[in-house]
Amino acid sequence: MPNEGSYEAAQRKSDEVHADLSKHPENYTMLTGDRPTGRLHLGHYFGTLVDRVRLQNMGIHTNIVIADYQVITDRDTTEHIRDNVYNMVVDYLACGIDPSKTMIFTHSAIPELNQLMLPFLSLVTEAEMERNPTVKAEQQASGHALTGLLLTYPVHQACDILFCKGNIVPVGRDQLPHIEITDKIARRFNERYAPVFPEPVGLLTSTPLMPGLDGRKMSKSYGNAISLSMTAEETARLIKKSRSDSERTITFDPENRPEISGLLSTAAICTGRDATEIADEIGDGGAGQLKRYVTEVVNDYFAPIRARREEIAQDMDYVANVIHEGNQQARQIASATLEQVREAMGMTY
Incomplete structure (x- = not known):
């Protein structure tokens, strides 16, 4: 440094x-x-x-x-x-x-x-x-x-x-x-x-640094990275099996809740929204609701890029x-x- x-x-x-x-x-x-x-x-x-x-x-x-x-x-x-x-x-x-x-x-x-x-x-x-x-x-x-x-x-x-x-x-x-x-x-x-x-x-x-789904640095070797080449279904599976914690209420706390905060950060950067605002909106919906939301916004954001990718990969x-x-x-x-x-x-x- x-x-x-x-x-x-x-x-x-x-x-x-x-x-x-x-x-x-x-x-x-x-x-x-x-x-x-x-x-x-x-x-x-x-x-x-x-x-x-x-x-x-x-x-x-x-x-x-x-x-x-x-x-x-x-x-x-x-x-x-x-x-x-x-x-x-x-x-x-x-x-x-x-x-x-x-x-x-x-x-x-x-x-x-x-x-x-x-x-x-x-x-x-x-x-x-x-x-x-x-x-x-x-x-x-x-x-x-x-x-x-x-x-x-x-x-x-x-x-x-x-x-x-x-x-x-x-x-x-x-x-x-x-x-x-x-x-x-x-x-x-x-x-x-x-x-x-x-x-x-x-x-x-x-x-801003894009954290992985578990709050650590995004890296293929950690298994916490969503690749651009993944399909919407592969993305959904990866997010669904990502680690969370046992606390029901969703809060943005990178130090104490890295996994939940990693998911919130992913949603925030894909939507341009504030991570705390998303956490407050989900509230007591728990990790399941958060993961569904993250899956939706990631797949929506990358749908046109993935469509272009599929077309280019044909040639x-x-x-x-x-x-x-x-x-x-x-x-x-x-x-x-x-x-x-x-x-x-x-x-x-």
């Missing part, structure tokens, strides 16, 4: 950029992405996808990396990765990402992007990487020894952001250390060689083409950037 001073400075920068985005969208290039480790869920949708579509439709240059190489930072297998990548693109398209406006590409298909790792690694110290709190947290969560790939994870992200000259990156507060590393790499390269890269700003999101050749064209475009951009880097370093022979 960044200290308060650096967080306040980051918040000020973020606020300034937010204020300027609608006036000068053409000045901004956004890079964001996901690791294809499973299906996207409601936490991804409300946490990032809605914002990506908004930025795309404002006229900002938007880019999404499917970070397939980063799957193996903390996992020993790439089983199901192809299926996960294709389904991720289906989710993006169903939610409103437009491939004619947003470049969607896969990390492993852009060798020129990954070649930036070598000069970038020379610009950071081992100590800077080891004290990155996100790397520490991911290592603890995985239970793995610290691999070279996990240690250099923030530098990989710097390559993703800087190859396309990204200058805004939507992030939560806990991801600011990655932006700080990217900023250092851009600044140090520009000072040491030539001004090639912008210094990116973390665009802090004000989106996987189109999905493959979106990935192929995005990869081609990304390679062209990465090749031009790499050429600039080699010229700046005097490495053109």
